[in-house]
Amino acid sequence: MSIVVTGATGHLGRLTVESLLSRGVPADEIVALGRDTTRLADLAERGVTVRQADYNDPASLRAAFAGADKVVFVSGTELGRRVEQARNVAAAAKQAGVNLIAYTSITKADTSSLVLATEHRGVEQEIVASGLPYVFLRNSWYFENYLPQIPTYLQYGIAGAAGDGRVSAAARADYAEAAATVVTTEGHANRAYELGGAPFTLTELAEELSRQTGREVSYTDLPEEKYIEMLVGAGVPADFAAVLADGDRGLALGELEVEGDDLARLLGRPPVTLAEAIRAAL
Template identity: 45%
Template sequence: MRIAVTGAAGNLGHFVIESLINRGVAAADIVAIVRNEEKAADLAERGVALGVASYEDEAALSASFQGVDRLVLISGSEVGKRTAQHTNIINAAKAAGVSLIAYTSLLNIETSDLSLGEEHRETEQLLADSGVEYALLRNGWYWENYASAIDSGKAMGKFFGAAGEAKVSGAARKDYAEAAAVVITSENQGGKVYELAGAPALSYQGIADAAAEVIGSPVTYVNQTVAEYQQVLEGAGLPAEIAAMIADWDRSIEKGALYSESTDLQDLIGRPSTSAAEALA
């Protein structure tokens, strides 16, 4: 069985390949799809095959997928371009005869109003219409997304946000990667939907406490309005458009967009998900 992983030079894709190897998949049976071959030199040195193709190049993707049985489709990182990119990947996989696609979607996608959600919903529909068997890996937030709590905690003893008392069911990237590796190497996965939520869920003060554990000094969560949080992000150097998007995510998070009591993640990986403190460390 030959398995391809898109976005393999990125953090999540790299962890997926590590997890596949740890599960006994031979490196020669893994194809790492990358834009830049140099960024995957470490994988090539381990015997992983490289397929050089951007998400925009359907012909190159199709060539890279030749002989591939199963595909882990890591969602693209370019917000606003992902539906078109994922269309290319799905079409190329279908043309190459890939039998199963596991796609990294978003937790609670059916009800979430996170701005990231629309492209994930569109991609899930593309998969449903493709005729290729697929599994949905609806990933929660990465604890690593809150690394800013370390920086602001060290500098000011504070962690800023606009999520109120909401809780986030986060986990580490490596947890989601391991779950993807389990699904893509298991049988009868077509049509499966996994709501992948870490536990325990933490409030933003809980995340601040995790940062405090890492740096060894107290960190207090400062709850703000979305507009105030956007100003903080801009003050930290983010472009206004990006700051507005990230601040608005907290508006959705406050409404429960990233909270779930699902145990799918723990069930798949066979262990507790990684704590926020461990992930941030």
């Protein structure tokens, strides 16, 4: 039997595979899935089983899940298709006799008003309906949503529509380690974990950047529609700009702030802090 990680060509899936390896899971008991297996060649060289799979292709999923004991189901990225894809994944996992499916969801998926949360809620419902034992890893934002923008922030400042809302962002690698934890330890079946780090506002993000760089970085709060206009003007596709702005709307409402310490408990240590993440990025 094996642990299957979907979306292993993406950042979170790849980091989950690496975390499984670092936890001592034998490479030949890990199956890394992706649409383009050439991007997984280095994992294959290290002994990881590599298989081709596409969320939109049920036959490929059935073949990829053969012999699987547990599945880390990394959320797809195709807006509007996640629920249908989840139905395909759940059906293939059930046919394979999978004992646990761990899905990377979003903070407060069952109650959040975010556009993204609507799809994640639908995915969770599909998994529950399948009857498979599950774990919902409800991740807040990643630090990596912000860190690549540091050069832009240093030049122009930070803009958004988040007001004084706080986001419990954490490092992508910490979320991956949490996923590896729930499929390598017991006691997680049929639970939902709200995962995130110490919350901060975008003003506090600007202040931390200022402190570490010695340069003045400010946060400018905009109405949601003005923020969309700014993003589109900067070259962001209109549909994606609307999703980003909707994320800030939810952030302003507290829908990305996590209470409790689920992430720290799964990691067995404090998550990486914002200050540490910025220091490493710089």
